[in-house]
Amino acid sequence: MxxxxxxxxxxxxxxxxxxxxxxxxxxxxxxxxxxxxxxxxxxxxxxxxxxxxxxxxxxxxxxxxxxxxxxxxxxxxxxxxxxxxxxxxxxxxxxxxxxxxxxxxxDIRTAASSAVAVNALAGTEKFDIAILGSSALARSHLHALNATGRIAKVRVFSPTEVNREKFAQEFHAQYGLDIQAVATAEEAVKGSNVVICASRSRDGGPVFDAAWLEPGMTVVSVSSTLPEQRELDVDTMKAASLIVADMPEEVIHETGDSLVAIEQGCDVAAKTVSLSDVMSGQVKVRNTPEDIVIYKSVGSxxxxxxxxxxxxxxxxxxxxxxxxxxxxxxxxx
Structure with a gap:
């Protein structure tokens, strides 16, 4: 033919x-x-x-x-x-x-790419996941992460109680996950090794606080994709030993998280690498198991x-x- x-x-x-x-x-x-x-x-x-x-x-x-x-x-x-x-x-x-x-x-490609990144970046066999947000994007991330077969437990926080409770009930019913809705973001993050930030605060400020970081944590940020949007505070950006980006130039120059961190003296570009560099084995993810790693996605x-x-x-x-x-x-x- x-x-x-x-x-x-x-x-x-x-x-x-x-x-x-x-x-x-x-x-x-x-x-x-x-x-x-x-x-x-x-x-x-x-x-x-x-x-x-x-x-x-x-x-x-x-x-x-x-x-x-x-x-x-x-x-x-x-x-x-x-x-x-x-x-x-x-x-x-x-x-x-x-x-x-x-x-x-x-939604499919964003969540599936995050699952690819978490699979490659998380330093542990099982994921203890904190999800900040209950939006469609938060949901698609948990569906994608569930497909990896590596979830041990999930804690979800969303400012509206009915939304977070419904989120937890639906995922428990669908997959039998050990999932619990909690009253604060800090409570969700405590004891987790993978944090999914999939919500923007109402005032545009960060939803994640560096005080909550624990050794070896992998933090995923997917909702702050523009200069005026932020999910991660400056100290979290500073604490990361590696920032893995789907589009490094856009992450460095066009996201509020990076722009504010750079303004406050953090050399974001020096520790930002592409997801393809990680997946093709050109970059070592952690030098020690305690290293903090961020995956920052703007979509590609x-x-x-x-x-x-x-x-x-x-x-x-x-x-x-x-x-x-x-x-x-x-x-x-």
């Missing part, structure tokens, strides 16, 4: 929900981050802005050598509307292989495209896709 006549596949939101297993997302991202990844393969995101709306693009070339693609996010905070589209192009033929509804992919096009590739593979295996009647022309040039 001529490549130019292969149909473009469309994977809708319902099919994404059925096809996206946590274990397959974690496996795909673990494999991708273990390959050589150059900066040119994952360029900075771009954003076009209108009056009260914007269009963001995140492009990446997958290290699988199969596909490259782009996630487009159209959002209107003014009208409270958003759409997500992922396109995948074949790296050899340049044809449009698939269009995928990206609605669920941001690589995560989107690798997750979309996984979904396309699963869709083909399960026959869960639609063939488009027509597609774009691929030309010789």
């Amino acid at each position: 001529n490549h130019t006549h292969l149909p473009t596949l469309f994977i809708n939101d319902d099919h994404v929900a059925e096809l996206a297993t946590w274990s397959s997302a974690i496996e795909a991202l673990s494999h991708a981050y273990s390959q050589p990844i150059s900066n040119a393969m994952v360029p900075p995101r771009t954003m076009a802005r209108g009056d009260g709306f914007w269009l963001r693009s995140l492009c990446a070339v997958s290290p699988s050598k199969e596909y490259m693609g782009c996630k487009l996010i159209a959002a209107s905070p003014k009208n409270k509307k958003a759409s997500y589209l992922i396109s995948l192009f074949d790296q050899d033929t340049m044809r449009l292989a698939a269009l995928i509804d990206g609605n669920r992919i941001t 096009a690589l995560q989107d495209i690798v997750t979309a590739e996984m979904l396309l593979r699963n869709a083909k295996a399960a026959d869960k896709y639609q063939e488009m009647n027509d597609s774009i022309v691929t030309i010789d040039r």
Whole structure:
């Protein structure tokens, strides 16, 4: 069959929900981050802005050598509307292989990437997890971490009692986890070795206090992705022997956690490394078991495209896709 006549596949939101297993997302991202990844393969995101709306693009070339693609996010905070589209192009033929509804992919790839990082960074076999937050992002992180099979216990804190209690009840019912809702963030963190910060404070200040740090802790920060947002206080940033980032330049120069720490004399850049450097064995995570390590995530096009590739593979295996009647022309040039 001529490549130019292969149909473009469309994977809708319902099919994404059925096809996206946590274990397959974690496996795909673990494999991708273990390959050589150059900066040119994952360029900075771009954003076009209108009056009260914007269009963001995140492009990446997958290290699988199969596909490259782009996630487009159209959002209107003014009208409270958003759409997500992922396109995948074949790296050899340049044809449009698939269009995928990206609605669920941001939460999936963010949480699965954190699970990849925690698997690599946590210095213990079993995870005693503290979760700060009860949002969709907090939920997806616990689903992903549960898929590692390494959870011993979980303590969750969210400022609203009914939310944290519901969170604990649901996860206990679904997985039989030893999970407890607690009344303060400090109580959640005490005795844990993995802390998931998945909430922003109402005043934009940090939700994690360095006074709570314990030797050997791994701290994950996923909700402060802009200059005006903070999750970790300066002393936590200073205490870390290593900061592992999915997008090091963005983490250093565009997150409130780093910007305030740099302002107060912390050399963030000197101890920040990429997740791919850790996964490919180029960086030693800890020199002593007591070292504190931070994983700081702002989200990456690589995560989107690798997750979309996984979904396309699963869709083909399960026959869960639609063939488009027509597609774009691929030309010789």
